[in-house]
Amino acid sequence: MPVHRYRRAEPQALLEPGTRTWLGRSPDRAPLWSSVDLRDGNQALAHPMDLRRKRKMFDLLVRLGFKDIEIGYPSASETEFEFVRQLVTGGRIPDDVTVSVFTPARPELIDRTFEAIRGTDRAVVHLCHATACLWREVVFRKTPSEVLALAQESAQHMVRLADHAGGDIRFEYSPETFNVTEPEFALEIANTVAEIVDATPERPLTLNLPSTVEMHAPNVFADQIEWMSRNLDRRNGIILSVHPHNDRGTAVAAAEFALAAGADRVEGTLFGNGERTGNVCLVTLALNLFSRGVDPQLDLSDIPAVRRAVEECNQMPVPDRHPYAGDLVFTAFSGTHQDAIAKGMVHLEDRAGAAGVPLGELPWDVPYLPVDPQDLGRSYEAVIRVNSQSGKGGIAHVLRTRWGIELPAGLRAEFGQVIQRVTDLSGKEVEPGQIWDVFRAEYGDTGDWAGFAAFASGGDPVEALLAEVRGCGVDAEVEQLVRDEGGPGSGAAHVCYAQLLVAHEPVWGAGLGATSHAAAVQAVLSALHRSGARAADGGSVPQLAGAREGVR
Numbered sequence: 001m002p003v004h005r006y007r008r009a010e011p012q013a014l015l016e017p018g019t020r021t022w023l024g025r026s027p028d029r030a031p032l033w034s035s036v037d038l039r040d041g042n043q044a045l046a047h048p049m050d051l052r053r054k055r056k057m058f059d060l061l062v063r064l065g066f067k068d069i070e071i072g073y074p075s076a077s078e079t080e081f082e083f084v085r086q087l088v089t090g091g092r093i094p095d096d097v098t099v100s101v102f103t104p105a106r107p108e109l110i111d112r113t114f115e116a117i118r119g120t121d122r123a124v125v126h127l128c129h130a131t132a133c134l135w136r137e138v139v140f141r142k143t144p145s146e147v148l149a150l151a152q153e154s155a156q157h158m159v160r161l162a163d164h165a166g167g168d169i170r171f172e173y174s175p176e177t178f179n180v181t182e183p184e185f186a187l188e189i190a191n192t193v194a195e196i197v198d199a200t201p202e203r204p205l206t207l208n209l210p211s212t213v214e215m216h217a218p219n220v221f222a223d224q225i226e227w228m229s230r231n232l233d234r235r236n237g238i239i240l241s242v243h244p245h246n247d248r249g250t251a252v253a254a255a256e257f258a259l260a261a262g263a264d265r266v267e268g269t270l271f272g273n274g275e276r277t278g279n280v281c282l283v284t285l286a287l288n289l290f291s292r293g294v295d296p297q298l299d300l301s302d303i304p305a306v307r308r309a310v311e312e313c314n315q316m317p318v319p320d321r322h323p324y325a326g327d328l329v330f331t332a333f334s335g336t337h338q339d340a341i342a343k344g345m346v347h348l349e350d351r352a353g354a355a356g357v358p359l360g361e362l363p364w365d366v367p368y369l370p371v372d373p374q375d376l377g378r379s380y381e382a383v384i385r386v387n388s389q390s391g392k393g394g395i396a397h398v399l400r401t402r403w404g405i406e407l408p409a410g411l412r413a414e415f416g417q418v419i420q421r422v423t424d425l426s427g428k429e430v431e432p433g434q435i436w437d438v439f440r441a442e443y444g445d446t447g448d449w450a451g452f453a454a455f456a457s458g459g460d461p462v463e464a465l466l467a468e469v470r471g472c473g474v475d476a477e478v479e480q481l482v483r484d485e486g487g488p489g490s491g492a493a494h495v496c497y498a499q500l501l502v503a504h505e506p507v508w509g510a511g512l513g514a515t516s517h518a519a520a521v522q523a524v525l526s527a528l529h530r531s532g533a534r535a536a537d538g539g540s541v542p543q544l545a546g547a548r549e550g551v552r
């Protein structure tokens with residue numbers, strides 16, 4: 001690895017040790033959320049959204065509760081321009097939503113941007129150009145003072161156009177590549193723009209500080225934000241915004257630290273679509289707040305629907321492991337995780353039962369699950385999935401939740417091994433339906449013993465049956481008999497689990513039946529059959545061979 005090609009140095013330390021206030025702070029309210037799905041997200045797509053998909057995304061963002069939406073880059077293309085026109089002239093922007101439009105610092109493109117919003121009663125025009133040394137020298141071929149002049153002239157041009165536009169036009173300014181710009185230069189240029197647009201608490205400037213390409217650890221970004229927040233001339237006339245990208249995979253952490261460091265607003269996208277590794281994921285940020293008891297001020301109660309809509313607009317799937325939304329993020333395959341989740345669910349159900357309240361009213365406390373999937377419109381169905389990494393707890397949970405049957409502890413262990421053999425052999429996941437089929441095949445068959453049901457009569461049919469069995473020379477007695485109601489999915493009113501000692505060897509059986517007695521008789525016959533199967537395989541119950549002759 002040619003590591004010598006990469007610079008080791010971190011940026012200068014901006015804050016004196018011990019003075020940073022963001023360290024240890026946790027959020028107590030949601031920031032101002034700004035969606036850039038329709039601009040930064042859109043510009044990164046292989047197939048940028050057409051008008052229909054743009055509209056769908058806009059409507060979704062409004063439904064979720066976004067009040068600040070960047071609707072496009074109107075000077076980029078006819079589609080972008082047309083979409084902005086449709087929204088601003090079509091009366092489709094709710095009164096409590098403010099839209100913004102993006103423009104680079106090029107006069108003809110600024111003009112085109114204002115043309116797009118002509119007639120609007122309110123909008124934000126977002127001016128952006130890079131400020132970092134590499135961009136100044138390589139992209140613009142300008143000195144710092146020439147880049148400062150670019151910002152000044154563009155801001156002045158925008159103010160002039162806004163004065164003539166009629167509506168309430170406000171401004172956003174992004175020193176693109178802020179995170180790798182010399183801090184003093186970023187501060188100077190931000191102060192200059194704030195001065196030109198006359199940023200005041202009544203008419204604030206949104207100063208958006210992007211980590212256009214994430215280059216440092218999140219704590220470095222937090223220091224940069226705190227330093228800017230402390231040093232801006234017109235801080236109280238500024239909405240301090242961040243716009244993290246995810247090149248190092250730490251955009252969410254960077255945004256959270258930046259909020260603790262004084263940022264008021266976050267720009268990002270749903271599920272983190274955006275240039276390269278994407279923008280910060282607003283769903284993750286919002287649900288991180290939610291899971292720590294802070295109202296995110298976005299309605300994410302139906303994540304599957306949000307995901308479907310976003311996948312359609314972006315024509316890109318949300319990965320299986322994406323926080324909160326991925327297919328597998330509320331799923332455990334591993335035995336110990338399943339065991340803990342299953343116990344946690346039962347514990348919660350018991351507490352809800354004891355308190356006489358629905359489960360959804362209780363504080364959520366289930367091991368391995370940071371939030372209740374149902375709070376996000378997801379179900380418990382896929383929480384426990386079974387493969388060769390699974391254990392008895394998870395398998396029993398599937399039987400309990402899908403078929404309403406509660407295996408006794410000993411039978412759980414035994415059936416766990418039965419399923420383990422199946423998954424070891426296939427190397428694959430076993431679906432809940434297959435688990436049920438294996439259970440029925442393993443315990444539902446009473447084989448040659450079926451005919452013995454006829455002997456199960458009298459006061460206690462199980463005793464009567466066993467007397468008959470012993471009469472055939474089989475040494476069998478009941479060790480445990482667990483009677484229960486058949487669950488709604490089991491197809492029977494009663495279920496019974498019987499552990500017999502056959503020639504002093506324990507063996508389990510299970511039976512379903514219309515009555516408790518019928519289920520018990522089936523369970524005993526199932527256990528006898530299973531012990532007989534072992535005898536036929538050369539197991540340890542030699543008397544059975546004779547007994548089976550007797551049955552015939």
Ligand SMILES: CC(=O)SCCNC(=O)CCNC(=O)[C@H](O)C(C)(C)COP(=O)(O)OP(=O)(O)OC[C@H]1O[C@@H](n2cnc3c(N)ncnc32)[C@H](O)[C@@H]1OP(=O)(O)O
Binds near residue numbers: 140
């Ligand atoms: C960080 C961000 O996400 S910024 C947003 C980026 N988004 C996009 O680029 C998507 C939409 N863009 C487009 O459709 C096109 O780039 C257009 C239509 C806007 C402009 O297209 P073109 O005129 O062909 O220019 P092109 O895209 O090649 O831009 C390069 C020129 O713009 C200049 N430029 C780049 N960014 C900016 C900026 N923010 N402000 C001013 N000038 C800029 C470059 O220096 C270069 O100038 P040069 O020709 O004098 O060297």
Ligand SMILES: CC(C)C(=O)C(=O)O
Binds near residue numbers: 040176208212243
């Ligand atoms: C326009 C700016 C905010 C941007 O998209 C970026 O720097 O990534």
